[in-house]
Amino acid sequence: MYELTVVVTKVLGTCSSEVPMKPGDYLTVRNGALRIPEGGHICLYALQSLMPVLTTKERRIGEKHSDDWVWRVHHVQCPDPEGRVIFHIVRSGEKAEMPPYTPSEPCPQPQTDPSLADLRVIVEEVRGKCTSGMQPGDGFLLKSGRLYIPAGRHFCLYALQATLPLLPAKQRAPLDGDWLARDNHIICPDPAGNVVLRIERV
Structure with missing residues (x-):
């Protein structure tokens, strides 16, 4: 099993989250467990695009690199066409340049949409x-x-x-x-x- 670091490397549009995702934001996955650093978060909609790939990327796969798409997939983007937040999935042992992490500022209060419950x-x-x-x-x-x-x-x-x-x-x-x-x-x-x-x- 690989440990994964999933890091925002680029934002090609404008992230519409109340606390926008930014380069350096990340999460880790190890043995099926997801962790987020203190002061960090993950956008629910971006997470839904990441989920199908994470369990596969965690595993060591016996197929030849040329036969299996998992070896070619290193990036996933947020489903919001206006946001275009790009995540890089890095397996343990892989070398990759990652932007530095800085905790996000807390969400402004009150919520912009009070009809949505936390x-x-x-x-x-x-x-x-x-x-x-x-x-x-x-x-x-x-x-x-x-x-x-x-x-x-x-x-x-x-x-x-x-x-x-x-x-x-x-x-x-x-x-x-x-x-x-x-x-x-x-x-x-x-x-x-x-x-x-x-x-x-x-």
Whole structure:
């Protein structure tokens, strides 16, 4: 397994996040666990473009370089055509020039869109054995479109992948009869772990 450093190297447009992503912002992935440095965040929408590539890039692959696309993919861009934030995925042992990291300024208050709720996703229960080592109380915060993991902590990529599709809808007020209004729990896809996550409004 490789440890990955995923770093913003360029912003070819204008990042529309309330706290824009900038060159040097980064996250790391090791053994399926995502970490963000203190003062850092990752844009939820950019993360959705990164997720399908991270689990593959983490692994050592036996195919010849010429036969496998994973060896050729080193960059992923944010899905916002106006932002064009470019991420470089660097495996442990690879040499790459990376811009220096500087923590972001806190988000200005109040939120520009008060109709969007901030969310907290918390590990409520571990019914099996979590291979990522998550424990009750672990979690992350979603403020507008920015995802924060407490410094020195991690969140499992697979549990995160199960949670991501629901978050934009959970940030908004549901209409009467919407099943999402009462469903606040998700279980990690790993049947050995059975990690139960709770989504709550902050």
